[in-house]
Amino acid sequence: MSSSQHPPITSTELATLWMTYQEKTMIMRFLEYFLKHNKNEQQLFQLHYDRAIKSVDFIKTIFQDEGAAIPIGFTENDVNKEAPKLYDYMFDVMYFRLMSQIETGLFALYSNMSYRKDIRRFFKDVTAEAQELYDESTHLLEETGVISRPPYVSMPKEVHFVKDKNYMDGLKWIGExxxxxxxxxxxxxxxxxxxxxxxxxxxxxxxxxxxxxxxxxxxxxxxxxxxxxxxxxxxxxxxxxxxxxxxxxxxxxxxxxxxxxxxxxxxxxxxxxxxxxxxxxxxxxxxxxxxxxxxxxxxxxxxxxxxxxxxxxxxxxxxxxxxxxxxxxxxxxx
CATH class of the missing domain: 1.20.1260.10 (Ferritin, core subunit, four-helix bundle)
Structure with a gap:
C-alpha cells in the first residue's frame, strides 16, 4: 500500500515511469562516457547528466513510496569510461540530438497518459528538458557546419485545393x-x-x-x-x-x-x-x-x-x- 500523501499510481503511470527509468539510466551511461572524452561540451553534458540523476531519483522515490521493486536498468557495470573514443568529431552531439527527439515524443506521450499531479509535472519537466537539449545540440551542429538545413522552396502565393485524383497516384508505371x-x-x-x-x-x-x-x-x-x-x-x-x-x-x-x-x-x-x-x-x-x-x-x-x-x-x-x-x-x- 502507498505510504505517499498522493493517490496510488495507476498501472499506466507504473509503466511509463518504469520505461523512463530504463531510458534515463541508459542515457547516464552514455553521458559518463562522453564526458570523459569530450572536453568542449562538458557544461552541456554535465547539465543533462545532473538532470538524468534527478529524474532517476524521483522515480526511485515514487517506487519506494508505493512499495514497488526498483528496476535495475543500466548501471556502472554497463559502461567502460576508459575505453578509447568510438566515434569522432561531434558524433556525441549528433547522438544526443537524436535521443532528444525520441525523448520529446515519449515524454509528451507519457505526460498525456498520467493522472497524478506530481507525475504529470515530472513528465512536463522532462519533456521541456528534452526540447532544450534538442535546441542546444541543433544550434551546435549548425554552428559548426556539421548538419545542413532542409531544402528551401518557393513560398506559395495563393491557396489551392486538390481537384485531380491523380494527385494521390504514385504507383503508375507510365508517366511522371x-x-x-x-x-x-x-x-x-x-x-x-x-x-x-x-x-x-x-x-x-x-x-x-x-x-x-x-x-x-x-x-x-x-x-x-x-x-x-x-x-x-x-x-x-x-x-x-x-x-x-x-x-x-x-x-x-x-x-x-x-x-x-x-x-x-x-x-x-x-x-x-x-x-x-x-x-x-x-x-x-x-x-x-x-x-x-x-x-x-x-x-x-x-x-x-x-x-x-x-x-x-x-x-x-x-x-x-x-x-x-x-x-x-x-x-x-x-
Missing amino acids: KRSLNTMEVSLIQHAVDTNLVGMQLMIGFAQVANDQKVRNHFVKGMELSKKIETELGDVLRHSYIEPPATHAGKATTSTIAPFSDKLMMYNTSLLSTFGLGSNALGGAFSLRSDLPVKMLQLGKDIYSFAKEGGEIMIKNGWMEEPPQIEDRNQLTKR
Missing part, C-alpha cells in the same frame, strides 16, 4: 509522378537524417560487441540504416532534392567496447521502436500512394530486425520484464 509536397519532404528528410546517425551508431556497436550474434545483429542494423537512407534519398533525388549528409560523426577504428552488449542492444531496440513510429507517421501523412507502400515495406524490415533483437536479448537474459498485471486465471486455479 508528381513532385513531393513539403509535408512529404519533411518526413522523408527526417527519416534520412536519423538513419545517418543510426548507421554510424551501428557501425561502432558492430566493431566492439563481444557476442558474435550481437555483432551480426548490429551489422544487419548498419545495412538496414543504409538501405533506408538510400531508398528514401532516391525519392528526394527524383524531385531534384539532395538528401542530408554530413562529414562528421563517423565511427573510429576502435574495437574496445565502451558499453555492455546489453546496453547496446537496448539502445538499438529503442531506436528500432522510434523508427517504426516514424515510418508509420511518414506513411500516414504522405498523399502520394507510392510513399505509404515504401514506408510499409521498410517498416516490415525494421520490425523483423527489432524482433530478432528482442530474441537475442531474451536468450542472453538482458530483457528486464516490465511490471505485470495480475494473472487472475492463474490465481483462481488454486
Whole structure:
C-alpha cells in the first residue's frame, strides 16, 4: 500500500515511469562516457547528466513510496569510461540530438497518459528538458557546419485545393509522378537524417560487441540504416532534392567496447521502436500512394530486425520484464 500523501499510481503511470527509468539510466551511461572524452561540451553534458540523476531519483522515490521493486536498468557495470573514443568529431552531439527527439515524443506521450499531479509535472519537466537539449545540440551542429538545413522552396502565393485524383497516384508505371509536397519532404528528410546517425551508431556497436550474434545483429542494423537512407534519398533525388549528409560523426577504428552488449542492444531496440513510429507517421501523412507502400515495406524490415533483437536479448537474459498485471486465471486455479 502507498505510504505517499498522493493517490496510488495507476498501472499506466507504473509503466511509463518504469520505461523512463530504463531510458534515463541508459542515457547516464552514455553521458559518463562522453564526458570523459569530450572536453568542449562538458557544461552541456554535465547539465543533462545532473538532470538524468534527478529524474532517476524521483522515480526511485515514487517506487519506494508505493512499495514497488526498483528496476535495475543500466548501471556502472554497463559502461567502460576508459575505453578509447568510438566515434569522432561531434558524433556525441549528433547522438544526443537524436535521443532528444525520441525523448520529446515519449515524454509528451507519457505526460498525456498520467493522472497524478506530481507525475504529470515530472513528465512536463522532462519533456521541456528534452526540447532544450534538442535546441542546444541543433544550434551546435549548425554552428559548426556539421548538419545542413532542409531544402528551401518557393513560398506559395495563393491557396489551392486538390481537384485531380491523380494527385494521390504514385504507383503508375507510365508517366511522371508528381513532385513531393513539403509535408512529404519533411518526413522523408527526417527519416534520412536519423538513419545517418543510426548507421554510424551501428557501425561502432558492430566493431566492439563481444557476442558474435550481437555483432551480426548490429551489422544487419548498419545495412538496414543504409538501405533506408538510400531508398528514401532516391525519392528526394527524383524531385531534384539532395538528401542530408554530413562529414562528421563517423565511427573510429576502435574495437574496445565502451558499453555492455546489453546496453547496446537496448539502445538499438529503442531506436528500432522510434523508427517504426516514424515510418508509420511518414506513411500516414504522405498523399502520394507510392510513399505509404515504401514506408510499409521498410517498416516490415525494421520490425523483423527489432524482433530478432528482442530474441537475442531474451536468450542472453538482458530483457528486464516490465511490471505485470495480475494473472487472475492463474490465481483462481488454486
